[in-house]
Structure formats: structure tokens, C-alpha cells
Amino acid sequence: MPPPSPPLSIVTPLSEPVQPSFSSTYSNATTLYITALTNHPSPPYNARLECWSLANTFTTYPTVGRALSLGNVDNATYVVLPPRSAEGWHRPPHLMFFVLLSGLAQVFAPRTNSLMPSVDMQFYAQGLAPMRGAPTTYERQWDVITIAPGSPQQVLIAGDTDMRSPGHLTYYPGDGETVALQIPISGGVVPEHSVVHEGGCTGDEGEGRV
Incomplete structure (x- = not known):
């Protein structure tokens, strides 16, 4: 009997190097752009992805570089997620920062605020959820971000907490x-911000490159 074939990796190699986190990659950048998961304000209150520019700006760090205050936060949680796993529909328990330290995550949010997209959970759980860059009929129902270290979504705000919505889907295909890290924002106070555009940040925000 021939030896078994090695497991098939479902992680599509990136055709281009991952861009540095956020859009503030210039030496004189003062604005932090961050992807946020929120809810539409009207029924059925679907989750949605937005790119925000935070009102707090960078200042010069005492030694080298620059720093920006993210506001008051509560007890942080260190989370380890198994390979090739899926959370299914879920909402964050409270407004929080999600910080990816290592690995890979995909977040799916409905593309519209009308009918909820259908989900073939067997298809989803088997790791066949499409990667960004190869649109399919299935993917066109969704806004999708792929989170990796150094990506524009490495730090995001999870705020789709409305109980009238099922939330979003997250899959860990690595x-x-x-x-x-899950870092709750104290008092559920949304950081002061401006919405730059719908959908997650791309790394091209700022300097007139939206």
C-alpha cells in the first residue's frame, strides 16, 4: 500500500508581500487607520466592515518612533485557536480590540443589509471558504478580510454586538x-473616529491614496 498523501494546505500563497499593518507607514504619518466590525443601524442590523481613521493622532515617542493612545481598556485575554477551525456565526461579547499575534484568520460579514447570505456550513467548516483575490458567486455575498501579521487588519475593532444580528463568521484556515489578544474597551465607549470607506482598510488609506 502506498504511503498516505500529505495533508492538503488550503492557505493560498500570497501573490504579493503582505503590506505593513494599517496605512500609517510614512515616517511623518499622524493618523491610524483601523478596520472595524459594526452593525447596520436599520433592520436586519447585519454586521458590516468599515475602515476608520481614529481621532487620536500619533505623537513622538520619548526614545524613537511614535505612539498613539487607544484609550482605556479592560482585562485582556490571550486566545489560542486551533488550526483549520471555524467559529460559525458569533458576536463579540463586548466592544473590543482584536490583535492577531500569529497565524491566520478570515472574517466574513454580509455584503448588504438585506437578506442574510446563505452559508453551507459543511463547505465552510472543511476550509473551502474562498480567499480574497479570487471572487466567486459564493464570495460575492460577503465582505471578506484575511488577517495575518503585518496586514492592514492585524489590529481591528470588533463592535458588531447588536443582539438582533447573528454577527459575523470567522475561520482560521492555517x-x-x-x-x-482580545482587549475589551472600557465602558463600551466607541473610539472617536471618522469613517473613511465601507469595507476593511486596505493599506492604501492616507496621503490621498484611498
Whole structure:
């Protein structure tokens, strides 16, 4: 009997290097752009992705570089997620920062605020959820972000907490564990911000490159 074939990796190699986190990659950048998951304000209150520019700006760090205050936060949680796993529909328990430390995550939010997209959970759980860059009929129902270290979504705000919505889908398609921090924002106070555009940040925001 021939030896078994090695497991098939479902992580599509990136055709281009991952861009540095956020859009504030210039030495004189003062604005932080961050992807946020929120809810539409009208029924059925679907989750949606937006790119925000935070009102707090960078200041010069005492030694080298620059720093920006993210506001008051509560107890952080260190989360280890197994490879090739899926959370299904879920909402964050409270407004929080999600910080990916290692691994890979995909977040799916309905593209419209009308009918909820259908989900073939067997298709989804088997790791066949499409990667961004190869649109399919299935993917056109969704806004999708792929979160990796150094990507524009490495730090995001999870705020689709409306109980009238099922939330969003998250899948961890890597062959190894994914490690993240969940950092609740004190009092559920939304950071002061401006909405730059619908959909997640791309890394091209700022300097007139939206």
C-alpha cells in the first residue's frame, strides 16, 4: 500500500508581500487607520466592515518612533485557536480590540443589509471558504478580510454586538494555531473616529491614496 498523501494546505500563497499593518507607514504619518466590525443601524442590523481613521493622532515617542493612545481598556485575554477551525456565526461579547499575534484568520460579514447570505456550513467548516483575490458567486455575498501579521487588519475593532444580528463568521484556515489578544474597551465607549470607506482598510488609506 502506498504511503498516505500529505495533508492538503488550503492557505493560498500570497501573490504579493503582505503590506505593513494599517496605512500609517510614512515616517511623518499622524493618523491610524483601523478596520472595524459594526452593525447596520436599520433592520436586519447585519454586521458590516468599515475602515476608520481614529481621532487620536500619533505623537513622538520619548526614545524613537511614535505612539498613539487607544484609550482605556479592560482585562485582556490571550486566545489560542486551533488550526483549520471555524467559529460559525458569533458576536463579540463586548466592544473590543482584536490583535492577531500569529497565524491566520478570515472574517466574513454580509455584503448588504438585506437578506442574510446563505452559508453551507459543511463547505465552510472543511476550509473551502474562498480567499480574497479570487471572487466567486459564493464570495460575492460577503465582505471578506484575511488577517495575518503585518496586514492592514492585524489590529481591528470588533463592535458588531447588536443582539438582533447573528454577527459575523470567522475561520482560521492555517495549518498551525492562531494566537490573538482580545482587549475589551472600557465602558463600551466607541473610539472617536471618522469613517473613511465601507469595507476593511486596505493599506492604501492616507496621503490621498484611498
